[in-house]
Amino acid sequence: MDGVLLLRSVATAMVRLSEVGDPGTATLPYPDEAQRALNNTVLTCLLLKARPPESLPELVEWAAHRPVDRWPVRLPPDVVPPESLLLDEATRQPTQLCYEWAVDAEDSAARHSEQRYMAIASRRCREEDYPEAYRAFRLLLVRRPVLTHRELTTLPAAVDGDLGSLGDLLYDVYQPAPAGYLDWERRSYTSCARCHTLLHPMAGGALWCEQRRCRDLGTVRRGREYQADDDGGVQLLLRPLRQWVSAPGVLEMRLARQLTGIGADVELWPGFGAYGMRVRCPDGTTLAVDHKDWASPALLGRRAAPPPPDPPYDRCVWVMPAARLRDHPDFRATFERYRSSASPELMTDRELLRTARQLIGTVDPDHRYADTARDGEAMEGLF
Template structure:
């Protein structure tokens, strides 16, 4: 790391606004796990009280009016964009008009989770690492990469299961989940009551990402994945009766956020790369990185697919993956929509990234480069329509 990057990394954790946002985001995520954020009552949980105290102190130092209670701090998070908070922050660390809580549901936004993960003392709790590390270790011990991929694909394709489906999956002859079965009960939990339509006594899944939709205060349904909301009207998918199959189980939020949601994009991108003639392996080396892409007579790429709201927080995590399985170049890929919605995304990422040994490109750029590399040798006629279709038409939700 160059001296200026070392200094930048040290200063990051000394900026009052950074410490405050970490504290508030961690508290909001924790509160969302244990109850309704809008009905928090005294005594407040320790993390929440600490976040409120830090916010009040910061406001007093900056001579701004502080929130008088935790419910008022929650309202701040749901209605006041972070770039308008009375805090001192490094430049461009929060996207314009971004909220920590969704205004319609008071659930943590992706940005809130990103700030919670940035806090070193809470990163393990709010990320996927402690769960996927166990899966990876078990599969390595058994030398069974198929089981790792089967487990990960399950989380991507089925973030919602009935209790009966959950209990019968490990014994099913058509999958490789047998020795991972006990872990399913750790990562799938009874669906929270907040997702239940009480009048119909049912849950509704999103037709795009397949997680449960959350009822809003105005009678609509809301998807926690911003890319689904950005596509326009929420699309209703499968409806589950509350008592279907012994009850509904929902993948826990850290795995929905960091495995299931990006996994939808990873699998779609892998399919399109394969269609234009690349050799693609998803989650090689028991999840060392997103995908390994090999071109005929050209370099092997290690691809990390990252869909983050904050390019600054993403840049701080930008380090190359492990060298096994081997690769020639490392590329971090972000959805093209991130750059469309945040034109300075690449510039901010470059400003804060901790390593210069990787490249950043959009999924569109990667596909365009792949087509150039492959040339007239692919794709096959069967896949030509999908591979050559204008970006955004062949795969809804990818571009």
Template sequence: MRQPRDTPIRTAPFDHPATPGWPEQQGALLLRGLATAIVHLSEVPNPGTFALPYAAPVQQALDGVVLTRLLMKADPPESVPQLVEWCARFPIDNLPFPTPTGIAPPDSRLLDEETRQPNRICYELALSGVDPTAQQIGRQAMEDAAELCRESDSPDIYQAFRELLVTRPVLTGRELALLPADGKGLEVLAAPLRALYLPVPASHLNRDTRTYTACGRCRTLLHPTVHGGLVCERDTCPARGAVERGREYRADDIDGGTYQLIRPLRQWVSEPGVLEQQLAERLRKYGAAVQLWPSYGSYGLHVRSPQGKSWAVEVKDWSSAALLGASTRPPTAGPPYDRCFWAVPRVRLQQDTGYRNRFRLHGTGPGSLQLELVGIDDLVGIAHRERAALPDPGAPTGHPLPVEGLF
């Protein structure tokens, strides 16, 4: 039987469960509901078997937009397909109904024009409201995994579990079935794993070759585009150049099918986890001691800096600085710390020069003043300067800092 705990444990299955500081005006509510509907539609396992009536979140979003357009004395969308087309065609700040300013980066859309799949910002907006089904399942499964490892006093199994989610976002059915026998103790987590890896939907399938293709950089599956190309769902991958094709998975049943992490975990666990591993290695080069995912995931990295200070660090890769700011809550569990950092990839600060300002403007959550938003490179720079200031640093202070990569 599970015993009650005196201290709340945050298992960090996602960045946060909601954004209570996000403004509740009508435009914000409408946009959040629309994003939730788009995510809900994308999670239909087989669109070919879809039938009316629409699920409640979808119908509510359509009703809200129709009513708003009628009050504007403008033509409403005639159907859900037309509403979906608006989401792919119009930037969020130019949708044909009022939306809050400063919530989304300029020119961002809820749906990718090439793949007709929800963008990162769409999931960020949806997460700030009522959770779509896959997010609820994913959060519960992550919490269950942390609790099972805690009950058996097995931090090493939890570390192996997080490593799996980071390095293997795609598995064949045979690989998934064999995971409990890989010698890492994952048999304890067989049930949560079955909820986190689901069959790949047809939207990823190359119908000519009957294969799914993984990204050669990040290992997530590539999306076919409407023009016959391939694109990675992680927007930092296309920023590095042409698509790199990785492993191919057959759509037949020879290997038991193909499974992938559900999208919320790919976006908020796997992707930041890769960057956290990378950050840990960079910090260690300057004498920092780093523990990944301490206390069963209470936060991302516990760092003992070169001068002996304790840092709580989490990598946050959010396109919306406003939504990230509204979620500011330093960790309340895990190893104690002197400073708390949220580290964001360089690409976010380059794409949006006002990112830090928007984060601070919306940072009204509990403990927001104690939380420091920095670039990943900036955090490495702090460790570098601390090491250089020691009497005998013993570190390469005269060489350039290691450059932040993606993976």
């Protein structure tokens, strides 16, 4: 079997298993996607005369411990970053790379990405000509990935109707928090003080955050603690929405503040989410900006395409975290090799700010672009 197709199959299976429980505790009968992935892996190994996994639990162990570039499959060069795993070793939850490969599979993109839910929100608000409701919905997903059930039921009224007809969609995108996040001794969940999603308890009392940017900062910081049974239980935003909407939204909001501070006019999520930010400079130049924090530059390059032309813009920019480029020196080259479109331009956050300053005419070569975020953490490297 083609290595790319196999990797998509296995990644889709790991995501599917995480939706029904811990991938490491898979039992018969296996979900259809998981059984197909196991069959495909065994067949590929036999064709290549390599030892195959003997069961789905062993395939899960491969995903959690064997870097993908060491699997007995034939893959195009640089299609996966070196030493990358499909499952986190400590929690057995899908890594960001795993979700990227699952989304890359055409038959699973709607299920395993944010597209379905955000398309519903965009369509409803467009039909009602209510952009304020779309922005309120997007802000909620960015700022509140965790809600109690009581907050979930009272939220539409609490925001004075700004969510419009999207109130019922909240019950689809927020689901009861999985047991893997529960501290069984304390009967509580703990959120991350930085990104506000729930933390995974680990052996010895340690906590683990799914967001790479939080882990890169070192010690995980405890945020709000939720008692498991208080206020009707704890609701967690679906992982694809945390990955593709909440996390990018945090950076987009911070970049919006930075760009506004240097004289640009910034609109978040214009055109009912056509792209992340519309940045208009005094000289009339307009940038369409999206935040793209992807582990695989090859998969990101395959998706390179300009956003819809409405609202109109002059240049399209994808902003990458500087940390990704530092960790993967060949990121840009790999992205360029796999892209099929000349647009968008790929920049770091600092490069975007420098470009905006040049357009505005306020270039300061000594400016450090320090973030004004809480804790005094610099923007570059945080994302």
